Amino acid sequence: MANIREYKNNDEKEIIELFNKVFNTNRKEEYWNWQFMENPAGKSVIVLAEDDSKIVGQCTLLPTVMLVRGEEVLAGQSIDTMINEDYRGKGIHKELANKSYEIGVNNNIEFRFGFPSKMALRGLLGGIGGSFVADIPLFTNYYRLDNILLNIVKIKFLAKILSIPLHGLIKFVYKEQKIKIKENYIIKEIDEFDEDFDNLWNKIKSDSPIMTKRDSKFLNWRIKNHPNIDYKTFGAYLDNELVGYIITKIEKREIRNNPNIRLGSMVDIVGINEDTVAALYFKAKEYFKSQNTDLVATWASESMQYRGLLVKLGFVKTRSTIPFVVKNLTENQDLEKFILDEKNWYIMPIESDFY
The missing domain is CATH 3.40.630.30 (Gcn5-related N-acetyltransferase (GNAT))
Structure with a gap:
């Protein structure tokens, strides 16, 4: 024993x-x-x-x-x-x-x-308690299809030719919209999270009923000091004030039996409004494309406040989902009811240890 x-x-x-x-x-x-x-x-x-x-x-x-x-x-x-x-x-x-x-x-x-694996989910909910909150959908935006088509076509130049009309079809079917940025933001690459991020947190912390505290201490530990991953963060400034940020990463991932897909991830997105988030995405998109990224993915739960914007920007809901479970450790039944309601959560990949 x-x-x-x-x-x-x-x-x-x-x-x-x-x-x-x-x-x-x-x-x-x-x-x-x-x-x-x-x-x-x-x-x-x-x-x-x-x-x-x-x-x-x-x-x-x-x-x-x-x-x-x-x-x-x-x-x-x-x-x-x-x-x-x-x-x-x-x-x-x-x-x-x-x-x-x-x-x-x-x-x-x-x-x-x-965020258990699907294999672990049944045992988790059955044997040791905890409750299922939601399957968080993965949304993707395809930038380059030629590398993905290589697994089917096998000939590089033919895959590139076929990718052009297919990419146009995807844009048409999923109605990617042109979005004009209203404000004149200054977008900067962020090397360290300072008090500007504490001030931003104080501005946006009431946007969702449940959010991880995204202050400078958390962000420096989780992102800047990560020993294995080199994240790229961009901050949006308006009148010398930080009004939003986006955290990204790029990795090689095997997708559809192709081990050389360059996958971009939007690990966290925070902004004071949709205009700010759109401006940050366009900067991230510029970065992703400069690094020959094939596709970009992020999480967008049903209640995610920028989910509609992501769809306008060409992101597509995939069949892939991330199970999300919680367990109340107190006797407070009001807390249990509150944390079991998916609509109360703002959940992004930064919350997970595998991003």
């Missing part, structure tokens, strides 16, 4: 070893320290299963400060859940999860949230 306990100093070496084995990857200690030890929201909940002095499982809650109905509360994101394959099916996951909830409550975490 595995012993369930909290993290102790120097456990990380064995945790990383288990992670790399379970997920067949090569995570480094630098990333683990950034994620679990440097988070400005506070101490992470890390619960481990140990058998014969060997770590065989883990559940975590990564603290996140959120604004809920105008008040700051602490939430915990469940990430890096794993069980050694020799110990699966023994109820260890449930024990780990329940212990993480217990410690989370002691750490003033009011609810848990996560």
Whole structure:
């Protein structure tokens, strides 16, 4: 029987070893320290299963400060859940999860949230509680179709020729509109998030009933200090005042059996209005195209305030979705009802640990 306990100093070496084995990857200690030890929201909940002095499982809650109905509360994101394959099916996951909830409550975490894989979703909702909030749709905009068509046509110049009318057809069918920017914004590349971002947060924090606190501390940790990803951020200024920003990244991804697709992601979008967001998107589009990006993707839930604008800009709702689940860790039934309503959330990829 595995012993369930909290993290102790120097456990990380064995945790990383288990992670790399379970997920067949090569995570480094630098990333683990950034994620679990440097988070400005506070101490992470890390619960481990140990058998014969060997770590065989883990559940975590990564603290996140959120604004809920105008008040700051602490939430915990469940990430890096794993069980050694020799110990699966023994109820260890449930024990780990329940212990993480217990410690989370002691750490003033009011609810848990996560973006589980579709395979993990059924077990999560059945065995260890939690409720399904929504499938967050993925929206995409195709910039270059020739690279994608290569998988079908196989001949590069023919794929390029065929991509031209096909791209025009997509624009016609999905009615990409021309949008004129009303204000004369100055768009700057952002290297560090300063007090301008704190001021912007104070302006937009009431735009949605539930939002992750997007202040300079969070953004510097999550974006600037990320050990593995080189994000590109653009800020929009009007009369020397920051009025919005967009965070992007580009990566190679295998899509439709083509391993060389250049995928752009809009990781976060914040603005005081649609005009600001449109101006930021056009700057991001310019950057994406300069880097030969094939397509761009982002999240847009049913209640996302700029979803209609994204459609006007040529983004198309795909069949791909991201499951979003929450679990109330308090006795407050009003809170539970509130966090279970998808319409209350402003959720973007920046919330997830896999962007």
